[in-house]
Amino acid sequence: MAGVTLETVRKIYAGNVEAVKGVSLGIEDGSFCVLVGPSGCGKSTLLRMIAGLETISGGAIKIGDRVVNEVEPADRDIAMVFQNYALYPHMSVYDNMAYGLKNRKTPKDEIEKRVKEAARILAIEPFLDRKPRALSGGQRQRVAMGRAIVRKPQVFLFDEPLSNLDAKLRVQMRVEIKRLQKALGVTSIYVTHDQVEAMTLSDKLVVMSGGQIEQVGTPGEVYRRPETRFVATFIGSPPMNILPGIVEGPGRVSVGGQSIAVTDMKDGLAPGAAIEVGLRPEDVQAGTTGASSLTMDVDFVEELGATQLFHGKVAGADFVVQASTGQIAADTRKLTLAVDPANVHLFDPQTTKRLGRA
Amino acid sequence: MEKRAHFSGWTLPLLLIVPQMAITLIFFYWPASQAIWQSFLREDAFGLSSEFVGIENYVVLFEQPEYYRAMVTTVIFSTLVAFFSLSVALLLASQADKNLRGGHAFKTLLIWPYAVAPAIAGVLWLFMFHPTLGTLGRPINALGFNWNPMLNGTDAMILLVLSATWKHVSYNFLFFLAGLQAIPKSVIEAGAIDGAGPMRRFWTIIFPLLSPTTFFLLVVTIVYVFFETFGIIDAVTGGGPAGSTTTLVYKVFADGRSGGDLGLSAAQSVILMIIVIALTAIQFRYVERRVQY
Structure with a gap:
């Protein structure tokens, strides 16, 4: 497992739009870091840059000690849970989870062992043969998580994974994600615009606005001692x-x-x-x-x-x-x-x- | 989700469906039934009288070696055109789907060939590949190949496949592009993170997700090759040389119009009609049942 280090990371889109304006951040190994901010604050862009889905315009991103700026997403040893789950609709739940392992030429019995294990942890064993369309939103969410955990990556990335669920399920899944992360101890970076989710999940809370970090701290610190008026009015309800x-x-x-x-x-x-x-x-x-x-x-x-x-x-x-x-x-x-x-x-x-x- | 309109009387609903019904009746059912009836008749050489001969036209037809030859030609022709027009269109569409500079112009230009009339497309290609006049035909001969679509059946078939494919790529391209754009980007990104390279992503994620589109286009393309390529064939080869490019639909024309045997021609039309009905039925069943996500 590994921590993640960002050094004055920038993202400039065509037309000179600066979406991320030089963000520096250290995320310790095994911690749960939540990036929170209003829409358009650059948090998702930052996460996608860590994943390798967006190019990095300036600065450096390190996973562990390795600079990954030019590394393909597949080789960064990360797993990502998407907002719309991004399950492969034509594959069964089992194949969805096994796909990443098959691509890495994992032995068949090892794949089976890991998928079964993940399915047990997430309580989706009865659905392994089903196609994603036959699952409810919460079950799809679990499959997306399962696809991430079978890979045993260095880092989990979550891009607003709960925003497509109804309010009740969201609270339930929030607790499960927290429990799972504590049990697995994998460094996690989680993007959300929901300040309650951010407060409850994070070890390390990063409040962003306008492509910059407003404040970094534990949820308690950020709540008790907001460094800017933006943080003061954004965190707390x-x-x-x-x-x-x-x-x-x-x-x-x-x-x-x-x-x-x-x-x-x-x-x-x-x-x-x-x-x-x-x-x-x-x-x-x-x-x-x-x-x-x-x-x-x-x-x-x-x-x-x-x-x-x-x-x-x-x-x-x-x-x-x-x-x-x-x-x-x-x-x-x-x-x-x-x-x-x-x-x-x-x-x-x-x-x-x-x-x-x- | 079903929306139903409720009408109090019969007048308005009838008025609303009459135009469509009239078109279907006049342009489909009437000629179709005429063809079926005519396939049981034989006309004298001057077209003055006709007599009922039962299934004799069909018997004559299936005893003709030319008919089996036309079948084989049609199968070869449609297989080649379907394969090339689908694969070229898919290749172009997957390139156009990327955010390329000038992509918009690229897409627009690719659609143009569809607007060209079949006969004109045929003449265009005939001129380009004419052994003595063509801008491409002459260099090919100069390179030492003995290229002459007017005399060589294989060359003629190659030219037909080229022009028929060129004309239909646009149509397939449009549908493939729409199909590709309907695939959520995050699914492909998930594949990238899951360690699948571009080629593997294409064959294990994109291609299976496109299969409803591919199947639809396969049926449409086959129907296109069966019927709409008539104009191209007539303009480029006229079914020759020596009948080597006479497809089933071209034979209908050749026997009926040129050969004057309307009964035999009608019998062939009926068989073609059965083939299309079967194709369409398969498509509806298959598309509705299997390949939907």
Whole structure:
């Protein structure tokens, strides 16, 4: 098994469109790395470059210690699971899984052993003789995974493998992929636009936007300490609220005339300078007052069962607060929000970078 | 998924199907039944009277060595044209499917030969390969080959195969190109990752997935060679030299129109009709049942 290293990888399409703008990333052997970002952010292109399905315009991609820029996909020792499964429609499930091994001249009994083993792990043994069209979406997904694991590759690549499944099956397959990856210990790179999938699956979360990496870290790090406003609003659901504020002094900002204490604040910010104040809907305590507090005008309430989302405005900007159901009367029009200084995120309005302690 | 329209009366549905029914009746059933009836008749030499002779025309036909010769010629001709027009079209289509510079012009130009009338296509090739006038025929002779499609039956057949293939490649090309474009790109990419080289990918993934298209085109091409190449044959060889390029459909013309034996000609038409009906039936059954993914 092997890690994957990207060194200022670039992809420039015809017409000088730069889809990937110099991405550097180290993916440790055996880890589960998720590339997440909105559509068009270059994550799929990057994955396809690692697979060898797209040429590399600049930089280097290494699998293990080997630079693979000029290596054919077949010789990179990778396996890929596609969004539409890409099963061979004219072959049985067995042949679909055996195809890659046959091409590599694997002995017949070894092929049979590996396919049976993979089929057992994925619980698709009863379908080995069927054609893909006779399978459900979830079963096809398993066959696609089976085709990847029989090869025993160095790296698994997943290109939005769950996006064609219905919501319930998606959650179930997500858990299975995670379990399988842990059991096999194969380095995996997974592309998705779904931030929940990204959070739950990854050891290493890579948030991308506009062909560049915004932040790399564990899901916890990225959630707790987003490095840019983009990451702050992309990771977490509902997204983080961003309010316009003004620097008051060290450790204090004001939002709409209400002063708030901040733990993680960069030193030496000029008082009076504009600043963006980020607060997660789940991080503010509705209905109580604390060391610092804000007032909110409530417009309407969304019912989620266990929790309720209060939509409204704070200091003229849209704001959402999450509260346990029953904690606050649904017809409340004015809310007081207690803000914990440790949960306030500050961003530069110009560069959108975090203004925290180094 | 079935959509059905519901009509309250009979007038509108009848009006809607009448044009199609009329065309089918006038241009297919009527001449077809005429042919069947005529195949049981014999006309006198001046075409003034005819008498019912039962199956005698068929008996005469199957006693003619020329008829078996025409059958063999047809089989050779259609096998060669089908093989070359399908394989050349597939080769061109798989090249055109790649993202080539100027690919669009390439595709458009490849479709043009289909718009050329058969007789004109035939004359075109005849001129090119004429032993004394042709831009290609003269060099071939100059190289020491004894090329003369006017005198040599094999040469005549080669020329016919060339022109008939050239004309039909366009049609097959279009269908193959559409077939290739319908194959999901990711399936081919999966094959590449699974360690199959371009040739292996072609034969183990692309070709099997194209088989419904290939089968359809095979039947269409055979029907084309059986019937539509009449114009080419008539323009290029006129069935000669010495009957060596007389196919079944050309013999229908030669016996009926030139030979004046309408009964014998009609009997041959009926047999050809049976062959086409059989081909079409096989195609429908096969395409519907087996080769669909």
